[in-house]
């Protein structure tokens with residue numbers, strides 16, 4: 001409602017452009033029959049999903065309209081942008097009744113320039129959000145997480161000079177740990193601009209001049225640098241300035257690569273002691289909304305003994321990634337290419353690539369991000385191999401300072417677990433999910449299994465686990481009991497320890513999370529119970545099994 005007329009034509013595409021809710025009219029001031037009124041309607045917190053803010057929206061899927069008034073006195077010497085951290089899934093954005101554009105993809109940022117479109121004084125922004133799942137979208141209709149809709153992350157009005165620093169990449173060079181390199185990109189009248197790059201603690205002060213595309217590449221040698229690592233998550237203050245614009249950031253420098261079956265962080269072999277995490281706060285249900293929410297999740301991961309987090313199954317909040325950088329947690333960063341999506345559809349591919357590149361664009365300066373990932377449990381077919389292969393090449397061409405991976409699937413033949421997905425050839429890790437003791441075979445059988453992994457690469461187990469209802473106890477074979485989950489973890493770790501080249505794991509999952517697939521009324525009640533911590537923050541027995549294991553690796 002509010003978008004389509006009675007012939008199902010979008011109002012904003014009709015010649016008159018009249019009738020849509022984005023006009024923000026009301027019956028008191030406008031002629032005619034106006035059958036909505038934003039000012040008298042219920043409100044929602046932004047950032048925040050709508051499902052967790054009103055009972056009648058918990059299972060709602062469809063469109064919802066937001067309106068926000070704001071006041072500003074735009075200045076001739078500035079440019080203005082409306083920036084969204086994330087909106088799930090499709091956003092139609094209107095300023096003062098005029099359409100700015102449409103964005104698809106529920107977890108990555110986007111913005112519209114509104115220079116020249118702002119009024120002096122009162123303005124209004126209207127956003128129609130649609131979270132309807134569709135076959136050809138990314139993700140598709142079928143996932144194991146709640147389809148939280150709405151404006152789930154911050155919205156900002158950005159004010160810049162006419163010509164401004166729009167992008168930069170500042171990282172350690174791929175092949176030389178004594179060189180910092182990257183670029184600064186300016187937007188506007190950007191030819192021949194002077195940009196200063198300063199990293200005072202490294203005595204770096206470099207003056208660059210932008211080329212015809214507004215870009216300036218640079219390389220500087222460094223000495224006495226403290227490399228970023230989980231033990232010492234050193235972040236350097238970085239300042240970029242041009243004219244009277246100044247941009248501050250905190251950036252860490254590290255190298256990450258593989259050598260045979262080893263993962264090398266700053267040239268030293270490292271084991272990825274990880275855990276998988278959804279962007280969801282169990283305690284107050286819904287998407288993580290604040291830095292406090294995010295810190296809580298990462299503190300739990302630290303308490304478990306982790307140096308690594310798998311931020312599943314889509315791009316998490318930028319603040320989450322920055323906190324991980326600060327707290328010394330390496331990050332596996334995902335996009336929602338999940339299970340079976342429309343491999344043959346060109347628009348679906350483009351959408352996946354856009355989401356991947358938007359994530360990389362946003363987080364490319366975060367030292368903690370060591371792995372870009374292209375998909376989870378995707379079924380081997382020619383079309384899928386091509387789709388995924390293209391994503392891998394895209395990442396590799398753009399960013400050579402990180403690893404590229406996917407969560408592959410396994411096959412079993414007797415007591416042999418095989419990993420031979422052809423996509424593995426193009427990836428940096430032999431990384432896969434396996435649910436021994438839960439979806440296949442009994443926990444007591446696990447130690448009989450051996451692995452046949454067709455890649456001479458570091459092995460990272462991206463998922464294993466089992467469900468347990470916190471506080472429900474039984475013997476180790478009683479399904480849903482904490483003891484059963486504990487038993488699965490014990491036997492899994494014994495089995496996995498035998499893998500030659502095991503270099504990390506991110507068991508599924510840190511905390512119970514909401515999922516429409518999990519409908520057992522007694523044990524699940526719409527929660528996936530594979531968390532090591534319950535939805536009330538209670539640690540289950542398996543938490544301590546993994547904690548002990550990680551401690552034993554030190």
Ligand code: GCB
Pocket residue numbers: 144313376377433463508528530
């Ligand atoms: C998986 C999926 C994950 C699910 C999990 C489960 O393999 O990657 O998204 O939540 O299994 O609990 O079944």
